[in-house]
Amino acid sequence: MATEQEPMTPPEQPGETPSSSPVPEADEQTAALDEMRDRWRRALADLDNLRKRHAKELERVRAEERARTSAAWLPVLDNLERALAHSDSDPSAVLKGVEAVRDQAVEVLRGLGYPRYEETGVPFDPTRHEVVGVVDTPDAEPNTVAQVVSPGYGADGKQLRPAFVVVSKRQE
Template identity: 55%
Template sequence: MSGQEDTESQTADDGTDDGAAEAASQIAELDDAWRRTAAELDNLRKRFSKDVASARRQERASVASRWLPVLDNLERALEHATSHPEQVVDGLRAVHEQALTVLAGLGYPRREDEIGEAFDPARHEAVSTLVDEELAPGTVAHVLRAGYGQDSEILRPASVVVATRSE
């Protein structure tokens, strides 16, 4: 080999080595960046998980605190049950109204006056039928258990008796 060929061979080898070293360096940088991103994502997931758990605890505490006055009034009614039995019924009616107000404030108002309305499986749960010549077939004849919530978000459907015609 001549001296010129040795120099060209060395340059080619050096270029290849530089390219391989540069590629290895880039791979190491990308691997490091990927690991850091994966760690950040895992930390973010853990933080969001803690935030969701905290928000749930806060919401449960908020809902429970809205029910405390209802519980307080029920306890007062029980205290007066023996000494003033005639006032207990009035007190229970007031506590019932207070409970309905709490539910409505949470977005689940009591559904009223459903008798005569068309049966809707999204809002009603049919538990029985009743032959009724005055009401149209397929309408609510009697509400056994009230439903709560708005059309867009039902907490509990009303349990109803549905009118039918005699055969």
């Protein structure tokens, strides 16, 4: 009779039953559930922290890149001022200096990933050229760049500014 009564006892004394009976399993599962809930909550907290950290990091990277890019231009300004410092003495010497500064500025842009381009005679490319005029020149290949009004900067998807060009008329 005692063994037949045993199944009735576990609900009353859950802590003392062997591990194979249903109730300790429930206990273990409660513990497992608690642990899993803990893991889930920690993952959620990690997500939250990651988002906050990332927002700060974006701001930092933005400021850093702005400073880096601006710093690349400082020598251009320095040299421009150096050239102008002698403007009273010899204007033509100053102009030579200023031309060197212009070349330096083009180099800075190349260094930042925006090489200058101003080729004529190349096929018109809508991703790199902005048409500002069309000419009918019999000796030019149709639909090629006849004249560059202002140079373009950039390459391969890193386009800073397209070249403004006059193109030769398409073949009719």
